[in-house]
Amino acid sequence: MGKVGVKLAVGCAVAACVVASVMVGRRVRRKRAWRRVVRVLEELEEGCATPVGRLRQVVDAMAVEMHAGLVSEGGSKLKMLLTFVHNLPSGSEKGTYYALDLGGTYFRILRVQLGGQRSAVIGQDVDRRPIPQHLLTGTSEELFDFIASSLKDFVEREENVSERIPSERRELGFTFSFPVKQTSSSSGILIKWTKGFVIEDMVGRDVSECLQQAISKKGLDMRVNVLINDTVGTLAVGHYHDEDTVAAVIIGTGTNACYLERADAIIKCQRLLTMPGDLVVNMEWGNFWSSHLPRTSYDNDLDADSPNPYDQGFEKMISGMYLGDIVRRVILRMSEELDVFGLVSSKLHVPFILRTPLMAAMHEDDTPDFREVAKILRDTLEFSEIPLNVRKLVVRVCDVVTCRAARLAAAGIVGILKKIGRDGSGGIASGKNECASRSEMRRTVVAVEGGLYTNYTLFREYLNEAMTQILGEEIAPNVIIKVMEDGSGIGAALLAASHSTSSVDTVQIP
Numbered sequence: 001m002g003k004v005g006v007k008l009a010v011g012c013a014v015a016a017c018v019v020a021s022v023m024v025g026r027r028v029r030r031k032r033a034w035r036r037v038v039r040v041l042e043e044l045e046e047g048c049a050t051p052v053g054r055l056r057q058v059v060d061a062m063a064v065e066m067h068a069g070l071v072s073e074g075g076s077k078l079k080m081l082l083t084f085v086h087n088l089p090s091g092s093e094k095g096t097y098y099a100l101d102l103g104g105t106y107f108r109i110l111r112v113q114l115g116g117q118r119s120a121v122i123g124q125d126v127d128r129r130p131i132p133q134h135l136l137t138g139t140s141e142e143l144f145d146f147i148a149s150s151l152k153d154f155v156e157r158e159e160n161v162s163e164r165i166p167s168e169r170r171e172l173g174f175t176f177s178f179p180v181k182q183t184s185s186s187s188g189i190l191i192k193w194t195k196g197f198v199i200e201d202m203v204g205r206d207v208s209e210c211l212q213q214a215i216s217k218k219g220l221d222m223r224v225n226v227l228i229n230d231t232v233g234t235l236a237v238g239h240y241h242d243e244d245t246v247a248a249v250i251i252g253t254g255t256n257a258c259y260l261e262r263a264d265a266i267i268k269c270q271r272l273l274t275m276p277g278d279l280v281v282n283m284e285w286g287n288f289w290s291s292h293l294p295r296t297s298y299d300n301d302l303d304a305d306s307p308n309p310y311d312q313g314f315e316k317m318i319s320g321m322y323l324g325d326i327v328r329r330v331i332l333r334m335s336e337e338l339d340v341f342g343l344v345s346s347k348l349h350v351p352f353i354l355r356t357p358l359m360a361a362m363h364e365d366d367t368p369d370f371r372e373v374a375k376i377l378r379d380t381l382e383f384s385e386i387p388l389n390v391r392k393l394v395v396r397v398c399d400v401v402t403c404r405a406a407r408l409a410a411a412g413i414v415g416i417l418k419k420i421g422r423d424g425s426g427g428i429a430s431g432k433n434e435c436a437s438r439s440e441m442r443r444t445v446v447a448v449e450g451g452l453y454t455n456y457t458l459f460r461e462y463l464n465e466a467m468t469q470i471l472g473e474e475i476a477p478n479v480i481i482k483v484m485e486d487g488s489g490i491g492a493a494l495l496a497a498s499h500s501t502s503s504v505d506t507v508q509i510p
């Protein structure tokens with residue numbers, strides 16, 4: 001080999017060594033980065049852990065806070081709002097009633113015909129419309145004008161003029177799913193907005209009055225005769241079908257619960273309560289807070305960036321509005337450690353771009369190569385090729401976030417049962433609470449509504465599993481979680497009927 005040949009061979013060997021060491025270096029750096037990403041996951045798992053011992057602490061905290069909220073106004077972050085609903089539908093309601101359901105970015109109008117027999121909704125027409133984006137942050141007048149116009153169109157379209165008796169005024173049940181301080185069963189003042197609504201001039205005003213004025217302005221002959229929260233509608237439908245229903249929970253875009261409480265336990269309102277028996281209390285549990293809740297830096301950041309910081313802490317860990325965004329924040333953190341996500345996509349910085357239904361679809365992807373995960377990450381976050389191990393990692397993140405949410409919701413439900421002595425433990429020490437011992441635990445039904453529970457199988461399974469773990473195998477079979485379909489719509493129509501002037505018998509809750 002000549003001199004040139006030797007030089008060439010040496011040059012090639014050097015180049016090969018350089019390439020090899022670059023590759024080795026790259027592999028080592030990737031390994032280290034991967035380890036850092038796995039560490040992010042481990043920290044998330046630790047931060048979100050909900051062993052049964054912790055859930056029991058949440059149960060106790062919920063029951064204690066409920067008691068505090070009933071003793072004095074402002075006594076707890078749980079508002080424990082009086083609903084003035086003490087007669088739930090009996091099953092004998094008859095006639096045609098309207099319902100308006102407003103609680104998210106869509107609103108619904110219903111016309112429900114009740115046949116006068118239990119479980120007898122003999123007909124219904126429904127109209128579902130989006131609320132134009134600009135109205136979510138405009139004025140109350142604009143919002144209610146828009147709703148009243150839609151209501152008028154609906155009535156004109158659905159009503160058979162020949163069947164209508166002109167002297168009969170139409171009656172409407174209004175489901176308004178935000179925190180409202182009720183002044184009667186048909187009126188109440190908005191305390192604050194949740195779920196991203198910001199219509200400043202509405203806070204502190206009577207929501208029924210705003211709607212009634214807008215309806216009258218349109219020349220529509222209709223009376224708002226009951227104002228309820230969606231949880232209360234769900235309880236009404238639940239109780240209508242099954243008298244053992246004692247509480248109702250919504251787990252959808254937002255989350256909340258209501259339950260039947262003894263009038264004498266609502267200490268802060270004794271002057272207002274003239275009737276004995278039970279009353280429905282709207283807990284507004286989305287605002288529940290306890291140091292036992294497992295909170296991570298992602299929750300802190302989400303809260304700080306929200307339009308309502310330090311507010312609705314429980315809701316922000318549980319409900320459909322937020323779960324997808326918690327996952328987005330974790331993926332963003334991971335992508336800062338590892339370039340397998342591609343260049344950190346600018347889309348990943350956009351709040352709420354990963355909506356919870358997409359997150360649920362990734363979580364429930366059962367294809368062997370997690371094709372759906374890759375597709376969602378590509379279509380929504382503009383990631384390019386995602387390796388299989390990264391897809392698995394993303395699924396695990398969804399699992400951790402959902403599992404925590406479902407288990408905390410379960411703890412909240414058991415907290416209510418504890419407060420009313422239906423968890424088999426004898427309840428909390430609050431005077432005359434009925435104390436059911438393990439052996440005499442009564443059948444207890446909790447009505448549940450909301451897409452997170454009804455459409456998201458893994459969420460539902462985690463919640464049900466946690467209920468059994470907290471209550472124990474002996475007590476759990478006595479507690480039945482029943483899915484209610486359209487409690488917020490049908491429930492409002494039923495309550496409009498049971499509060500109607502031309503009404504039928506109603507059951508006073510014993």
Ligand code: BGC
Pocket residue numbers: 103176177178179194195229230231250252253254255256257284286315
């Ligand atoms: C509201 C509640 C409502 C719940 C479910 C929460 O954000 O504050 O009033 O019941 O969402 O819709």
